[in-house]
Amino acid sequence: xxxxxxxxxxxxxxxxxxxxxxxxxxxxxxxxxxxxxxxxxxxxxxxxxxxxxxxxxxxxxxxxxxxxxxxxxxxxxxxxxxxxxxxxxxxxxxxxxxxxxxxxxxxxxxxxxxxxxxxxxxxxxxxxxxxxxxxxxxxxxxxxxxxxxxxxxxxxxxxxxxxxxxxxxxxxxxxxxxxxxxxxxxxxx
Amino acid sequence: xxxxxxxxxxxxxxxxxxxxxxxxxxxxxxxxxxxxxxxxxxxxxxxxxxxxxxxxxxxxxxxxxxxxxxxxxxxxxxxxxxxxxxxxxxxxxxxxxxxxxxxxxxxxxxxxxxxxxxxxxxxxxxxxxxxxxxxxxxxxxxxxxxxxxxxxxxxxxxxxxxxxxxxxxxxxxxxxxxxxxxxxxxxxxxxxxxxxxxxxxxxxxxxxxxxxxxxxxxxxxxxxxxxxxxxxxxxxxxxxxxxxxxxxxxxxxxxxxxxxxxxxxxxxxxxxxxxxxxxxxxxxxxxxxxxxxxxxxxxxxxxxxxxxxxxxxxxxxxxxxxxxxxxxxxxxxxxxxxxxxxxxxxxxxxxxxxxxxxxxxxxxxxxxxxxxxxxxxxxxxxxxxxxxxxxxxxxxxxxxxxxxxxxxxxxxxxxxxxxxxxxxxxxxxxxxxxxxxxxxxxxxxxxxxxxxxxxxxxxxxxxxxxxxxxxxxxxxxxxxxxxxxxxxxxxxxxxxxxxxxxxxxxxxxxxxxxxxxxxxxxxxxxxxxxxxxxxxxxxxxxxxxxxxxxxxxxxxxxxxxxxxxxxxxxxxxxxxxxxxxxxxxxxxxxxxxxxxxxxxxxxxxxxxxxxxxxxxxxxxxxxxxxxxxxxxxxxxxxxxxxxxxxxxxxxxxxxxxxxxxxxxxxxxxxxxxxxxxxxxxxxxxxxxxxxxxxxxxxxxxxxxxxxxxxxxxxxxxxxxxxxxxxxxxxxxxxxxxxxxxxxxxxx
Numbered sequence: 001x002x003x004x005x006x007x008x009x010x011x012x013x014x015x016x017x018x019x020x021x022x023x024x025x026x027x028x029x030x031x032x033x034x035x036x037x038x039x040x041x042x043x044x045x046x047x048x049x050x051x052x053x054x055x056x057x058x059x060x061x062x063x064x065x066x067x068x069x070x071x072x073x074x075x076x077x078x079x080x081x082x083x084x085x086x087x088x089x090x091x092x093x094x095x096x097x098x099x100x101x102x103x104x105x106x107x108x109x110x111x112x113x114x115x116x117x118x119x120x121x122x123x124x125x126x127x128x129x130x131x132x133x134x135x136x137x138x139x140x141x142x143x144x145x146x147x148x149x150x151x152x153x154x155x156x157x158x159x160x161x162x163x164x165x166x167x168x169x170x171x172x173x174x175x176x177x178x179x180x181x182x183x184x185x186x187x188x189x
Numbered sequence: 190x191x192x193x194x195x196x197x198x199x200x201x202x203x204x205x206x207x208x209x210x211x212x213x214x215x216x217x218x219x220x221x222x223x224x225x226x227x228x229x230x231x232x233x234x235x236x237x238x239x240x241x242x243x244x245x246x247x248x249x250x251x252x253x254x255x256x257x258x259x260x261x262x263x264x265x266x267x268x269x270x271x272x273x274x275x276x277x278x279x280x281x282x283x284x285x286x287x288x289x290x291x292x293x294x295x296x297x298x299x300x301x302x303x304x305x306x307x308x309x310x311x312x313x314x315x316x317x318x319x320x321x322x323x324x325x326x327x328x329x330x331x332x333x334x335x336x337x338x339x340x341x342x343x344x345x346x347x348x349x350x351x352x353x354x355x356x357x358x359x360x361x362x363x364x365x366x367x368x369x370x371x372x373x374x375x376x377x378x379x380x381x382x383x384x385x386x387x388x389x390x391x392x393x394x395x396x397x398x399x400x401x402x403x404x405x406x407x408x409x410x411x412x413x414x415x416x417x418x419x420x421x422x423x424x425x426x427x428x429x430x431x432x433x434x435x436x437x438x439x440x441x442x443x444x445x446x447x448x449x450x451x452x453x454x455x456x457x458x459x460x461x462x463x464x465x466x467x468x469x470x471x472x473x474x475x476x477x478x479x480x481x482x483x484x485x486x487x488x489x490x491x492x493x494x495x496x497x498x499x500x501x502x503x504x505x506x507x508x509x510x511x512x513x514x515x516x517x518x519x520x521x522x523x524x525x526x527x528x529x530x531x532x533x534x535x536x537x538x539x540x541x542x543x544x545x546x547x548x549x550x551x552x553x554x555x556x557x558x559x560x561x562x563x564x565x566x567x568x569x570x571x572x573x574x575x576x577x578x579x580x581x582x583x584x585x586x587x588x589x590x591x592x593x594x595x596x597x598x599x600x601x602x603x604x605x606x607x608x609x610x611x612x613x614x615x616x617x618x619x620x621x622x623x624x625x626x627x628x629x630x631x632x633x634x635x636x637x638x639x640x641x642x643x644x645x646x647x648x649x650x651x652x653x654x655x656x657x658x659x660x661x662x663x664x665x666x667x668x669x670x671x672x673x674x675x676x677x678x679x680x681x682x683x684x685x686x687x688x689x690x691x692x693x694x695x696x697x698x699x700x701x702x703x704x705x706x707x708x709x710x711x712x713x714x715x716x717x718x719x720x721x722x723x724x725x726x727x728x729x730x731x732x733x734x735x736x737x738x739x740x741x742x743x744x745x746x747x748x749x750x751x752x753x754x755x756x757x758x759x760x761x762x763x764x765x766x767x768x769x770x771x772x773x774x775x776x777x778x779x780x781x782x783x784x785x786x787x788x789x790x791x792x793x794x795x796x797x798x799x800x801x802x803x804x805x806x807x808x809x810x811x812x813x814x815x816x817x818x819x820x821x822x823x824x825x826x827x828x829x830x831x832x833x834x835x836x837x838x839x840x841x842x843x844x845x846x847x848x849x850x851x852x853x854x855x856x857x858x859x860x861x862x863x864x865x866x867x868x869x870x871x872x873x874x875x876x877x878x879x880x881x882x883x884x885x886x887x888x889x890x891x892x893x894x895x896x897x898x899x900x901x902x903x904x905x906x907x908x909x910x911x912x913x914x915x916x917x918x919x920x921x922x923x924x925x926x927x928x929x930x931x932x933x934x935x936x
Contacts, residue, residue: 045658047665055665131664150661175650176291178643 035087036064042082046074047130048152055130063087070095074152108168110151112144118163125155125164193445194397197426203446205439207591208431209626211366211542213405218489219369223377223498226513231280232300232504234260234271235287238555239335240342241267243296252279255309257480260298263330269343270333273300274482274502276307288538288552290545297553300504311478317388325392325475332474333481333556338435338464339543341557344471347461348392355459357395358444359386359468361402361409362428362435365540368560370485371465373498375402375409378469379416385468386423388475393461398423400465401440403430432542433624437462439593451620466559486554488514491565492534501554507536508550510561517565535572537562542625546572578634588627588637594620598627598637605644610651613644621645 039060046056051071053059063069069083070092077094084091114125114134121139126132133149136142156164169175196202237243244261245268248254254273261270280301284294314320320328330345338360363371375382390398400417402410404427417423428434428443438449441460449455455462466484473479486501494515501510537544538558554561566573588598597616604612618641627637697708 040662043658044654045661045665047661055669056662057665130668131661132668133664148660148664150657171291171293173287173289173291173293173295175653176289176293176646177650178290178639178646 033061033064036061038086039063039083042075042079042086043072044075044079044150046150046152048074048150048154049130050074050153068092068095110166111146111149111169112151112153112155112164113146113167114142114144115163115165116141116143118161120161120163122160124158124160128154128158130154194424196446197399197424197444200427202426202428202443205434205436205442205593206595207593207626208433208439209591209629210430211432211629213430214367214489215369215372215405217367217491217496218487218498219372219406221497223373223485223500226499226501226505226510228275228302228304228306229502229505229509230302231506232274232277232302232502233285233506233551233553234274234298234300234504235285235553235555236261236271236296236298238271238341238503238557239269240340241265241269241335244268244270246282246298248279248298250279250282253277254279254300255307257309257311257478257482259331259333259480266346267343269335269345270331270480271298271503272333272480272482274504275300275302276305277302286549286552288547288555288558292548298504313478314476317384317475318391320475322392325388328475328478329471331480332470334467334470334474335481335556336464337466337470337484337556337559339539339557339559341555344463344467347456347463348389350393350456350461352456353459354393354395354456354461355397356441356445356461357386357389357393357398358440358460358462359398359400359465360435360437360440360462361400361406361413361465362440363406364403364430364432364435365542365560366432367489367562368487368540369489370487370498370559372406372409374466374469374485375406376412379409379412381472382413382465382468383416383420383423384476385470385472387420388471389461389463389468390422395422395461399444400425401428401434401444402426403428403434405430432626433593433622436593436622436624438622451617481556484554484556484559486510486558487560488563489560490537490563491568492517492563503555504553506551506553507538507547507561510554511536511550511563514563516563535564535569537564537572541569542629543623577636579636580633582633582635585632587630587632591626591630593624593626594622596621601644602635602637602640605640608644608647610644610648613648618644618648 036057037060040057043056043060049055050073051059053062059067059072063083069087069089070080072079072083073094077091080094081091112133119136119141121136121141123136123138123142125142126134126136130152131148131150133145134142134155135145151166151169153166156166236246242265244263244265246260247262248260254260254277256273256276258273259270260273260279261268263270277300279298281299283297283299285297285299286292287295287297289295317325326345326349329348330343334344335341336344336347361371361375363369386398386400398420400413400423402413402425404410410425410427413425417425426444433439434443437455440462441455441458442448445460447458447460449458449460470481470484474481481503483500483502485498487496487498488510489496493511494517496514499510499513535546536550537546538552538561539545540560541562541564544560544562564572571578582599582602584599586599589596592598594617596618601613601616601618601621604616605618621638621641623638623642625638628635628639631637694708
């Protein structure tokens with residue numbers, strides 16, 4: 001008898017909690033994938049497609065679904081570390097396919113530049129630009145909106161006359177980094 | 190507020206946390222008056238000498254400028270103009286090293302000084318109390334005044350405030366060692382400074398004006414007290430000497446006991462702080478109409494034989510100043526060798542605690558440079574020693590004791606080394622005022638403040654990147670949305686067009702068999718033509734020389750025309766022969782006339798028959814030919830374009846399969862190309878049909894013309910007939926002038 005009561009009571013309790021959980025999952029349903037959103041916020045948003053996905057968000061969604069976390073070349077080690085922290089997985093080195101050469105040149109932020117004398121106005125780069133940072137029309141010279149350019153490289157390949165090149169962003173007072181070795185403010189003794 | 194004033198009247202002040210008492214070293218220069226300098230040969234004016242944005246250039250290379258003339262104008266509230274410090278010629282506008290710790294180059298104006306020092310036209314204002322608030326602010330803004338204490342915040346923004354101001358604080362503390370420029374300015378120009386303060390009083394209308402000055406400047410205190418004797422509102426507050434009393438928030442704390450919240454501006458607490466040198470510049474600008482073109486700079490340090498304060502024109506290069514102050518080269522190495530030498534004697538811009546060593550002595554004095562310090566080796570050995578003597582932190586906590594912002598310097602240091610930006614934000618790194626007190630007291634000689642500077646720059650950089658990535662994301666999303674919408678719109682358009690076509694077809698078939706058969710015939714024709722086009726396009730493609738094919742087609746046409754012309758001429762001649770004969774022998778043989786008439790009749794009959802057949806034969810051919818000749822050019826070009834597009838697309842497709850570029854882009858382009866091609870083909874077909882119809886009607890119209898023309902010919906003799914024939918030939922050859930000319934020449 002006792003055992004029956006126990007089973008009954010436990011059964012009722014579990015049914016209750018089951019119903020509660022079921023209700024909660026419907027009532028507090030979250031649209032979209034919050035993990036993918038958080039991952040997307042960590043990615044550098046260059047929309048370069050080097051990860052093999054058409055943009056940062058698709059890659060974030062793929063990572064949320066188990067894709068490797070080490071495919072974001074522009075983000076580099078920092079981004080991988082952040083993603084690893086978020087997902088609670090081990091930090092992996094950058095994917096071999098996306099390994100950047102370690103020369104100091106390659107790590108500088110870059111911006112696309114159109115050699116305007118050579119531009120034939122084919123609009124191919126405009127179609128390739130993921131952030132609409134190229135201005136121009138058919139048979140008109142194109143130009144880059146340098147402030148909007150993410151330096152993703154995607155416009156370089158489609159250009160039929162190779163008039164686009166990636167140039168490192170010039171160092172200005174605004175983006176200059178203090179170099180501890182160079183600072184020599186003196187303390188008086 | 191009353192209690193605050195009572196306390197101040199009793200000479201009691203609050204204290205800020207921490208602070209240090211470094212050796213003052215002010216006596217080096219404080220006993221000598223401010224010296225006027227001779228004009229340098231060249232001035233270098235950076236376009237941006239303050240926080241904010243640079244103005245727009247007003248001058249060009251080669252322009253003559255007068256002293257005080259504006260060289261840039263501000264298009265932005267945060268922009269401040271720069272003015273010509275003396276008269277001369279703009280010799281260059283180029284990038285040059287500026288007074289910034291980075292030693293980077295920025296856009297500068299180079300002025301070749303003509304030595305005449307000719308002023309622009311000035312309007313001296315005797316009574317500024319009659320000026321309206323807006324007029325004064327415009328004058329301050331046009332004079333290019335930016336805070337001269339160090340940060341260089343545009344003054345016209347700081348004084349253009351609406352809320353009630355309780356305290357206007359004039360910062361005369363000048364707490365950093367060595368610097369005496371404000372001290373000397375107050376001693377020599379106290380009246381002008383008080384005038385400047387009066388102008389600020391008029392603008393801001395504060396309840397009280399407090400002048401905060403450290404007690405190590407007795408002469409300046411006396412001068413100010415003298416100048417403000419009759420002004421109830423102004424109080425000269427003599428403060429104990431402690432570094433950094435001159436920090437904005439520290440000065441507010443000492444004078445009023447109020448603490449400005451982290452991340453908040455003093456204005457929110459009803460307080461405005463202005464530097465004493467700024468007050469002088471304001472009075473100069475408003476009363477004398479002199480823009481900010483010079484300032485007092487302290488040239489000090491034991492490496493100078495004649496250390497003194499100087500009135501320095503903005504844009505004067507540091508090496509000129511060092512020369513004037515008698516720079517002693519301790520190591521006795523010639524300058525040229527020294528440049529390459531590792532330990533060239535250091536020159537510091539700003540004070541020893543907050544300044545930076547300049548990498549290049551070409552840098553110009555700007556609105557915020559108050560001191561040039563050239564220490565000797567004995568005086569400041571650390572400045573000559575490039576290697577760092579930093580050792581591990583021993584957690585003594587002295588840095589936290591002296592921090593005027595009550596931060597935790599050692600914690601900050603560790604987080605800065607680990608680049609933990611979140612932790613740094615939690616520790617309120619941005620409340621650090623870069624005073625350097627922590628580094629001054631550190632027994633381990635850790636350059637703490639430098640670590641913070643690096644970290645601050647990194648965080649600012651990161652913020653910029655975050656902002657940029659946010660923007661990139663938004664743009665990417667917007668683009669995706671737009672592409673999607675365009676695709677849908679295109680689909681809808683296609684569907685609509687298809688429906689319209691279907692409806693039209695149904696209607697036509699309902700109209701009757703003839704209409705539908707006509708449509709079918711038209712469609713068939715279009716198809717045939719398209720096929721021909723395609724063939725031609727392919728031919729063109731294989732040749733890849735459209736010009737050539739056009740030429741060959743033209744040539745064949747010319748040939749055909751020539752052949753035709755010849756045949757006609759033959760016929761004409763046959764006709765004409767008898768008539769010529771008859772003409773020649775007209776008056777000789779009479780009965781020949783009859784024969785001739787008969788012959789003519791026969792010939793006519795023959796010709797009529799010929800004409801009939803020829804018109805039947807020729808009309809369509811002419812029609813076809815003329816259409817083809819006219820359309821040829823266009824058609825060939827379109828065909829060529831289509832062929833090129835096809836070739837490109839094929840190549841693209843190939844490359845895309847190899848590279849596996851995201852298929853979306855390729856698809857969209859190909860669909861677009863398809864769309865275009867179909868449209869072009871349709872347009873071509875339509876144009877052809879129209880032209881054919883027109884030709885048909887025109888030939889029908891022309892036939893009677895020809896008949897009419899030939900009727901009178903019957904009556905006339907052969908001359909007229911020949912003329913008519915020529916006219917006809919010409920008409921036929923009208924389409925191609927070249928053709929006609931060939932025929933003519935052949936004839």
